[in-house]
Amino acid sequence: MVTILQLGLNGLALGAAYALVALGFVLVLNATGAVNFAQGDLVMAGGYAAAILASALPLPGLALLPMAVGAMALLGLAVAALAYFPLMRRPPTAVFVSTIALGLVLQNATLALFGPEPRTAPPIWAGEPLRWGSLALSGQALAIIAVATLLVATQGWLLACTRLGRNLRATAQDREMAAALGIRVNAMIALSFALAAALAGAAGALLANQFFVTPSSGGALILKAYIAVVIGGWGSLRGAVLGALLVGLFETVVAAAVSYTAASALLYAALLAILLLRPQGLFGEAAGRRA
Amino acid sequence: MTTAEPPAAPRRGFGDAALCGLLIAGLALYAATLASPYGLRVLTLAGCQVLLVLGYQFIFGHAGLLSLAQGAFFGLGAYATAILGTRYHWDFAASFSVSVLVPLAVAAAVAVPALRLASHYFALATLGLAQVALLLVLNAGEWTGGAIGLTGVPGIAVLGETVPRGLPLAATVWSLVAVGACLSWRLTHGLTGAAYAVLRSDAIAAAALGLRAGWLRFSAFLLSAGYAGAAGALQAHTLGVVSSETLEFSLMVTCLAMTVIGGSTRIAGALLGALLLTYLPEWLRFLEGYAPLAYGAALLATIIAAPEGIAGAIEHAVRRRARPPTPQRPLALAPRRSRPAALEVRGLVKRFGGIVALDRVDLAVEPGEIVGLIGPNGSGKTTLANLLGGFVEPDEGVMRLGSRGLRGLGADRIAREGISRGFQTPVLPPRLSGLELVALARTTTAGRIGFLASLRGADAGYRRRHLEAEALELLGGVGLAGEALRPCASLPPSLAWRLELARALALDPGLVVLDEPAAGLGAREQAELAQRIREIAARGIGVLVIEHNMPFLLPTAHRLVVLDRGRVISKGKPKDVVQDPRVIAAYLGRERFSA
Numbered sequence: 061m062v063t064i065l066q067l068g069l070n071g072l073a074l075g076a077a078y079a080l081v082a083l084g085f086v087l088v089l090n091a092t093g094a095v096n097f098a099q100g101d102l103v104m105a106g107g108y109a110a111a112i113l114a115s116a117l118p119l120p121g122l123a124l125l126p127m128a129v130g131a132m133a134l135l136g137l138a139v140a141a142l143a144y145f146p147l148m149r150r151p152p153t154a155v156f157v158s159t160i161a162l163g164l165v166l167q168n169a170t171l172a173l174f175g176p177e178p179r180t181a182p183p184i185w186a187g188e189p190l191r192w193g194s195l196a197l198s199g200q201a202l203a204i205i206a207v208a209t210l211l212v213a214t215q216g217w218l219l220a221c222t223r224l225g226r227n228l229r230a231t232a233q234d235r236e237m238a239a240a241l242g243i244r245v246n247a248m249i250a251l252s253f254a255l256a257a258a259l260a261g262a263a264g265a266l267l268a269n270q271f272f273v274t275p276s277s278g279g280a281l282i283l284k285a286y287i288a289v290v291i292g293g294w295g296s297l298r299g300a301v302l303g304a305l306l307v308g309l310f311e312t313v314v315a316a317a318v319s320y321t322a323a324s325a326l327l328y329a330a331l332l333a334i335l336l337l338r339p340q341g342l343f344g345e346a347a348g349r350r351a
Numbered sequence: 352m353t354t355a356e357p358p359a360a361p362r363r364g365f366g367d368a369a370l371c372g373l374l375i376a377g378l379a380l381y382a383a384t385l386a387s388p389y390g391l392r393v394l395t396l397a398g399c400q401v402l403l404v405l406g407y408q409f410i411f412g413h414a415g416l417l418s419l420a421q422g423a424f425f426g427l428g429a430y431a432t433a434i435l436g437t438r439y440h441w442d443f444a445a446s447f448s449v450s451v452l453v454p455l456a457v458a459a460a461v462a463v464p465a466l467r468l469a470s471h472y473f474a475l476a477t478l479g480l481a482q483v484a485l486l487l488v489l490n491a492g493e494w495t496g497g498a499i500g501l502t503g504v505p506g507i508a509v510l511g512e513t514v515p516r517g518l519p520l521a522a523t524v525w526s527l528v529a530v531g532a533c534l535s536w537r538l539t540h541g542l543t544g545a546a547y548a549v550l551r552s553d554a555i556a557a558a559a560l561g562l563r564a565g566w567l568r569f570s571a572f573l574l575s576a577g578y579a580g581a582a583g584a585l586q587a588h589t590l591g592v593v594s595s596e597t598l599e600f601s602l603m604v605t606c607l608a609m610t611v612i613g614g615s616t617r618i619a620g621a622l623l624g625a626l627l628l629t630y631l632p633e634w635l636r637f638l639e640g641y642a643p644l645a646y647g648a649a650l651l652a653t654i655i656a657a658p659e660g661i662a663g664a665i666e667h668a669v670r671r672r673a674r675p676p677t678p679q680r681p682l683a684l685a686p687r688r689s690r691p692a693a694l695e696v697r698g699l700v701k702r703f704g705g706i707v708a709l710d711r712v713d714l715a716v717e718p719g720e721i722v723g724l725i726g727p728n729g730s731g732k733t734t735l736a737n738l739l740g741g742f743v744e745p746d747e748g749v750m751r752l753g754s755r756g757l758r759g760l761g762a763d764r765i766a767r768e769g770i771s772r773g774f775q776t777p778v779l780p781p782r783l784s785g786l787e788l789v790a791l792a793r794t795t796t797a798g799r800i801g802f803l804a805s806l807r808g809a810d811a812g813y814r815r816r817h818l819e820a821e822a823l824e825l826l827g828g829v830g831l832a833g834e835a836l837r838p839c840a841s842l843p844p845s846l847a848w849r850l851e852l853a854r855a856l857a858l859d860p861g862l863v864v865l866d867e868p869a870a871g872l873g874a875r876e877q878a879e880l881a882q883r884i885r886e887i888a889a890r891g892i893g894v895l896v897i898e899h900n901m902p903f904l905l906p907t908a909h910r911l912v913v914l915d916r917g918r919v920i921s922k923g924k925p926k927d928v929v930q931d932p933r934v935i936a937a938y939l940g941r942e943r944f945s946a
Contacts, residue, residue: 095471146655151551153417156474157611158654160604164647172641279600283482286475325486328479335476336464 066195067313073201073270075308076208080263081285082292082300083215084256090232090295091252092148094155098139098163100282102257105166106132106264107273108174110181121182121269125207128265129258136257140250163278171275178272181265204266211262212301215255219297228252232295284311287331366666367540370619371532374626382521391521392589393629398524399586400625402531404609405618406578411607412615413539414571415551416466420477422603423484424454424576426595428583433501433593434494443507443588450584451577458576466568478600485598500594507588524585531578532618538574539616541815542794543805545787547571549780555742556778558762559771560788561795561858570802608650614660623661690769691718691891692753692861694739699748701734701917708734710917712748716862716893721884723908723925724897727937730914732897733775736866739895740772741765752861767795771855773865777847781840785831785850788839789822790815792857825853829883844871852883862893869903881907905929913937 081103088096109128110121117124143158184203189196219225230238231248239245264273271277288307292299307327314323382394403425410418428450435446457480465476488495495501506513507523514523539547550557550564557564587593596602605628613624628646635642657664696714700707709731716722726732737743739750741762750757752769760768779788794804826832829849834842842850848868855863865884869877877900884907888894898904904911904925911928913921915937921928928934 095474142651150658151415152471153411153415154654154658156417156471157607158651160607161647161650161654164604165644165651168641168644168647172644283478286478290475321486321490325483325490328482328486331479332476332483335468335472335479 063316064313067316068309069195069197070201071309071312072305073197073204073308074312075305076205077263077267078281078284078288078308079301079304080208080211080259080266081281082288082304083212083297084259085285085289086292086295086297086300087252087256087259089289091228091249092144092155094144094152095159096139096143096253096256097156097159097282098143098166098278099256099260099285100278100280101163101166102132102135102139102260102278103264103267103281104273104275104278105135105170106261107181107268107277108170108179108264109261110265110268111179111273112174114182121184121265124182125184125262125265129261132261132264133254133258135261136254137250139257140253144249144253145246163282167275167278174275176274178274179268180272181268183269184266198270200266200269204270207262207266211259215259216297224251284327287327290331290334366669367617367619367662370617370662370665371622374619374622375529378525378626382518382525386518386521388517391517393633395521395524395589396586397626397629398521398528399582399589400606400609400629401528401621402585403579403582403606404613404621404625405528405531405535406575406582407606407610408535408575408615408621409539409571409578410568410575411610412620413544413547413551414568415547416568416572417471417474418477418572418575419474419600419603420458420461420480420484421575421579421606422600423477423481423598424458424579425583425586425602425606426484426488426598427454427457428580429587429593429597430488430495430501430583431580432584432587433504436505436587437501437503440505442511443509447581447584450587451580454576454580454583455573458573462569462572466565466572481598481600481603485595488595488598495595498595500592500596502592504587504591504593506591507585520589524589527581527585531581532621535578535621536618538802538805541805542787542791542818543802544616545783545791546794548783549788549791552780552782553778555762555774556780558742559740559766559774559778560792560854561763561766562791563763563795574802608646610660611650612653612660614662614664616659617662617666619665620660620662627661690753690859690861692755692769692893693717694770694862694893694895695749695751696739697749699735699738699750700746701731701738701743702746707917709738709745712914712917712919714895714912714919716895718861718893719888719891720910721888721894721896721908723904723911724895724914725899725901725904725911726914729916730937731917732914733866735914736772736864736895736897739765739770739862739864741770742772763795766858769859769861771858771860771863773848773851773855773863773868775866775870777844777851779839779842779847779850779854782838784836784838785826785842785853786819786822786835788850789825789853789857790818792854793818793821793825795858822853822857825857826850828856829853830879845873845876848872848876848880852887856887856892860892862895863887864895864897866897867899868896869898869900877903901929 081099085096085099088094106128109131110124113124113127114121139162143162144155147154147158183200184207185199189198190202219229227238227243228248228251230241230243231245235245238248267273284307285304288303289300290303291306292301292303310327311323314326378394382391386394403421407421410416431450431453432446435441435449461476461480465473468476489498506516507520508514514520546562546567549560550562550567554564583597609624609628610621612627613622614620631646632642635645638645653660694714694716696712699709699712701709712735724732724735734743738745741757741760741764745758755768757765757768757770766772823832823835826835829852831846831849831853834846839850868880872880881903884894884896896904896908908925910923911925912919913928913934920933920937921931
C-alpha cells in the first residue's frame with residue numbers, strides 16, 4: 061500500500077513536468093494549427109540553460125529558474141521566426157518538417173558546444189525529504205509539483221482572465237476574424253511560441269535535476285507530451301494536463317511493476333488504440349480536425 | 352464522330368529525365384574509373400538510400416502525408432532478410448520477396464484506420480508504429496539479437512553464385528534501384544501524378560473531380576512500405592549486419608531530410624538527396640562535430656527556400672521556354688456517353704447545432720431541365736448544394752439521382768455517380784493546366800486513375816492523347832481551347848467559369864449544380880453563360896442554378912424554387928414565382944408585406 065502511494069507521488073511529480081511540456085505543445089497547436097516537433101528539444105535546452113547558469117552564477121536553483129525560463133522564451137521567439145513564420149502559408153506538414161529540422165539543429169548545437177556527457181541542474185529546493193509515516197517525497201519532487209501547479213495556474217489565469225489571454229484565444233479560434241478585430245495576430249502567434257518554450261524550459265530545468273539531461277533526451281519527451289495531448293484531446297489545455305498526469309503515473313507504476321520497456325510499449329500501444337478508436341481524446345469534445 | 356487536334360502535352364517531366372541521365376552517367380563513370388573498394392561500398396549503400404527515398408516520395412511527396420514509419424518499414428525489410436538469411440539460409444529471390452511483403456502487410460494492416468486520420472494524427476500514429484517496432488526488435492533478442500543485432504547476413508546470391516563485393520555488388524544494387532526508379536517514373540509521371548498534385552493542393556477540388564482520395568493515399572502508403580522493405584533488404588546484404596539502429600528515429604529523419612533536400616516528387620530528387628546526404632558526412636569531415644548541425648540547418652533552409660528541393664530548383668532555373676502546341680494526327684472521338692437521370696430530393700433536413708439550415712426540403716430536376724434556386728442570404732441555398740455534392744451529410748431525407756440513392760456516398764463518389772458541382776468561387780488547383788484538369792476528370796469516371804491504372808498504361812501514350820483530345824474538345828465547347836495549357840491560377844474570372852463548366856461536363860454528369868455562376872461576370876459573359884447552360888440542358892442534362900441575379904436567371908430557368916429560412920416557400924414558372932406574395936415578402940421583409 062505504502063509503495064503504491066509512494067509510486068503515485070513520484071508519478072505525479074513526473075506527470076507535472078510532462079504537463080508543462082504538453083501545455084506548450086497545445087498552446088502552439090491552437091495558435092498555429094501546426095505541430096511543434098522541437099518541443100522536446102526545447103525541454104532539453106531548458107535543462108542545459110539551468111545547468112549552464114548554475115555553473116556560471118553562484119545562486120540557488122529557485123533564483124536561477126526564472127532566468128532559464130526567460131532565456132527559453134527568447135529561444136521560443138527564434139523558433140517562431142525560423143521554423144514557423146516563413147512557412148505559415150504552406151501545408152502544416154512543412155512546419156512539421158521545419159520543427160523536426162530545428163530540433164536536430166538544437167540537439168547538435170548542444171552536442172557541439174557542451175559535449176555528450178550528461179549534466180544536472182541545481183535543485184529548486186534542496187531541503188530534507190518530506191516524511192509522512194514511511195512515505196517520503198523528495199524536496200525536488202515537491203518543488204516540481206509546486207512549480208508546475210503554479211505555472212499551470214498562471215497560464216490558466218492568463219488565458220481566462222486577461223485581455224492578452226482573450227486575444228490569444230481569439231487568434232487560436234479564428235485567425236482571420238481576430239485580425240479583422242484589430243488583434244495583432246502575428247504577435248499573438250510569436251507570444252504563443254515564447255510561452256510554449258518558457259514552459260518547456262521550466263520543465264527542462266525541473267527534470268534536469270532528478271534525471272540527467274543529454275543532448276538527445278528531448279526525443280522521448282516529445283512522444284510523452286504528444287501522447288498526453290492525444291489522451292486529453294487536441295486543443296484542450298485541461299485535457300493536456302490530465303493526460304500528462306496519467307502518462308506520468310502510468311509510466312512510474314508500470315516501470316516499477318514490470319519494466320521501463322513494458323511501460324513504453326504499453327504507452328505507445330495505448331496511443332495507437334486511442335488514435336484509432338477515439339481520435340477526439342478521452343476527455344472533452346473534439347477540437348475539430350485541423351487537417 | 353468529332354475530331355480534335357490535341358496540343359503537345361506540357362512536358363514537365365523532361366527536366367527530371369535529363370537530370371537523372373546526367374547523374375546516372377556521372378555515377379557510372381565514377382564507379383567504373385575512380386572508385387576505391389571503400390568508395391564502391393559507399394556507392395552501394397547510397398543506392399539503398401535512393402530506393403528508400405523513392406518509396407518515401409510516394410507517401411510524403413505525392414500523397415502529401417508525413418509518415419514517420421518509413422524507417423520502420425526499412426528496418427522490417429532488413430530484419431526479414433537477416434533472419435531468413437542467417438537462420439534459414441533462404442536464397443536471395445525468396446528472402447527479398449518476403450522482405451518486401453512483410454512491410455507491405457504491416458502497412459496494409461495499419462493503413463485503413465491510420466489514413467482516416469488528419470495530418471498530424473497520421474504522423475503520430477506512424478511514429479507510434481515505428482516505436483512499437485523498435486521495442487519489439489529490442490526485446491525479441493532470440494530472433495533479432497536485441498540491441499546487438501544480427502551478423503553474418505549472406506551476400507546477394509543469384510543462381511547459387513554469390514555476387515562479389517565491389518563493382519558487381521554495386522552494379523546489382525543499382526540495377527534494382529533503376530528498376531524501382533523506372534517503376535516510380537511510370538507510376539507518377541502520367542495523369543496519376545497530376546491527380547496527386549490536386550489531392551495535395553485542395554481536397555475539395557479533388558473530390559469535385561471524382562478522385563478516390565482514400566484509394567490514392569492507401570496505394571501510396573503501400574508502395575512506400577514496399578520500396579522501404581526492398582531498400583532495407585539490400586542494405587542488409589551489403590553491410591552483412593543488421594542492428595536496431597535501422598529502426599531508430601534518426602534514420603527516419605535522415606530519410607525525411609534526403610527527400611526534402613533532394614525534392615519530394617522528382618526521381619532526380621531522390622538521387623540527389625540520397626547521394627548528397629550519404630556523401631556529405633564524408634566531405635564534411637573537416638567540420639568534425641558540427642557536421643550534423645550543418646545537416647539540420649540544410650534541411651531547415653531547404654524547406655523554407657526551396658520547397659521543391661534541389662531538383663525542383665534546378666528544373667525551375669533551367670526551364671525551357673514553353674513550346675507552342677505542335678499539331679498531331681487528329682483523333683477520332685466517340686460521342687461521349689450521356690446518362691440522363693432525374694434528381695429527386697424529399698424531406699431533406701440539415702441542422703447545424705440548434706439552427707435548422709434546411710427544413711424538409713423537396714426538390715426535383717428532370718433531365719434537360721434548368722431549375723433556378725433562389726432565396727435571400729442565409730436561406731440555405733449553398734447548404735443544399737453542399738448536401739447534393741456530398742460535401743455535407745444531411746440529417747434526414749431522401750436524395751436520389753435516377754434510381755441511385757446518394758446519401759452517405761461521399762463527394763468524390765457522387766461526382767462519379769453523375770452530379771457535378773460548380774463552386775461560387777472557382778475551386779481549381781492552381782498549377783495544373785486546364786487541359787490536365789479536364790483530362791483528369793475524364794479519367795475518373797472510367798476508373799483510369801491511380802497507380803494500378805498507370806501501371807497498365809491507362810494514362811500514357813495513345814490513351815493519354817485520347818484523353819487530352821477529349822479534354823480539348825470539352826474546352827473548345829466552352830471557348831477555352833486557346834488557353835488549354837495555361838495554369839489554372841492564371842485564369843481571370845471571365846475564363847475560370849468556363850473551366851469549371853468544362854470540368855463539370857467532363858464527368859458525364861446527369862445533373863450539374865452551379866452556385867452563383869454569374870457573380871462577377873459582365874453582361875456579355877452572362878449572356879454567354881446563359882447560352883452554355885441552355886446547351887447543356889439541350890443535351891438532356893439537368894441543371895440546378897443557384898443565383899441572386901434575376902435578370903440573368905429569369906429568361907434562362909424553366910422553373911424556379913424559392914428557399915426562405917431553410918424552407919421551400921414557392922415553386923413554379925419564373926413569371927408566377929416572382930409575383931408570389933410570399934416570395935416578395937421573403938425578399939422585401941415581412942413587416943412591409945403585412946403593413
